Amino acid sequence: MRKKIIAGNWKMNKTASEAAALIEEIKAELKGVSGVDVVVCPPAIDLKDAAAAVEGSNVGLGAQNIHWAESGAFTGEISASMLTDIGVKYVIVGHSERRQYFGETNETVNKRTKAALAAGLIPLVCVGETLEERDSGQMESVVINQVRESLADLGDDLPSIVVAYEPIWAIGTGRTATPAQAQEVHALIRRTLAEISSGNVANIVRIQYGGSMKPDNAVELLGQPDIDGGLIGGAALQAESFAAIVKAAI
Ligand code: PGA
Numbered sequence: 001m002r003k004k005i006i007a008g009n010w011k012m013n014k015t016a017s018e019a020a021a022l023i024e025e026i027k028a029e030l031k032g033v034s035g036v037d038v039v040v041c042p043p044a045i046d047l048k049d050a051a052a053a054v055e056g057s058n059v060g061l062g063a064q065n066i067h068w069a070e071s072g073a074f075t076g077e078i079s080a081s082m083l084t085d086i087g088v089k090y091v092i093v094g095h096s097e098r099r100q101y102f103g104e105t106n107e108t109v110n111k112r113t114k115a116a117l118a119a120g121l122i123p124l125v126c127v128g129e130t131l132e133e134r135d136s137g138q139m140e141s142v143v144i145n146q147v148r149e150s151l152a153d154l155g156d157d158l159p160s161i162v163v164a165y166e167p168i169w170a171i172g173t174g175r176t177a178t179p180a181q182a183q184e185v186h187a188l189i190r191r192t193l194a195e196i197s198s199g200n201v202a203n204i205v206r207i208q209y210g211g212s213m214k215p216d217n218a219v220e221l222l223g224q225p226d227i228d229g230g231l232i233g234g235a236a237l238q239a240e241s242f243a244a245i246v247k248a249a250i
Contacts (some may be wrong), residue, residue: 002206004222004249005162005229007039007062007077007124009092009210022239023053030058031242036249037229039090039124040236044078062090062124063105065098068111080119091116092231093123094150099238106149115149117157124162124208124231125150125220127189141224143185148190158197159204163189164231164241170211172233179220179227182209186226222249 013141014022019042030038041062042050054061067077083091093116094109103172116123127146129139151158165185170177177185182198186207194202209221221227229249235241 002015002204002228003035003037005037005039005208006093006232006242006246006249007041007090007164007208007229008094008232008242009064010040010042010236011064011233012043013237014042014046016046018182019043020049020053022237023050023059025239026242027054027057027072029239030246033058033243033246033250036246038246041090041092041164047083047088048086052087055087060089061087061195062092062122063088063206064092064095066091066093066116066121066123066184068108068115080115083121084119088121090124090131090162092126092164094126096126096128096166096171099126100168102165106146109150112232113161114154114157117154122160122162124164126164126166126210126231128166128168128171128211134167139185140188143188144192147189148196151193151196158193159201162206162208162229163193164210165189166207166210166231168211170214172212174212176212176214176217176221177209179217179224182221183224183226186224213245215241215248218245218248 039060039062041064063083093112098104113123129142133142153179190202205226206228208231213230214235
């Protein structure tokens with residue numbers, strides 16, 4: 001049985017003090033809740049305050065990006081040890097907004113994923129097709145290619161990763177994939193994982209759904225056999241809606 005994982009991707013929202021306050025509210029909403037992994041991913045500059053806020057609670061802390069180098073001339077980037085040093089445990093890698101606006105490719109996603117794993121961080125590796133790709137019948141080939149290339153050569157670390165399937169047409173649009181549409185792609189991702197691994201690995205890896213997941217559609221989405229959690233954008237910015245989704249995962 002895979003443990004469900006609900007992660008909030010706060011994107012470029014909340015100052016450090018706002019982040020700490022939101023985490024306090026989330027902790028209050030989720031007091032005593034167990035059986036599901038809960039993660040918040042605030043902006044990088046908030047992480048230190050956020051680390052203090054999650055301390056001793058059932059809320060884990062994640063970053064939104066990581067560089068593959070340990071240090072050096074990479075202005076604006078953040079290394080794995082900078083994250084682990086302050087208590088970060090997870091990191092989102094290859095979000096579609098990074099692929100779309102910041103030139104992220106499967107190759108750089110793969111490098112960032114490897115750096116995260118080497119440091120003991122759990123990467124939440126994002127894949128997903130555009131509407132044009134879906135409408136022109138390319139969804140399967142796009143997603144298979146993203147999984148194969150983004151997760152290439154992870155070796156024994158593969159079971160530690162989390163995959164996030166986020167159809168780009170469902171992100172921030174209010175247009176969520178139907179549970180059947182999401183399940184179909186999650187099963188495809190799991191079959192692809194089976195092709196690139198051996199033994200039981202494909203059945204261990206958790207696959208989150210992301211894209212307009214809300215309290216009112218979470219139960220049905222999370223009830224699908226291959227949907228093991230959610231990566232939540234808009235609904236993660238309020239403690240009540242985020243907590244409602246977490247509780248839907250139990
Ligand atoms: P959304 O974002 O829930 O606002 O659609 C999800 C994401 O981009 O991770």
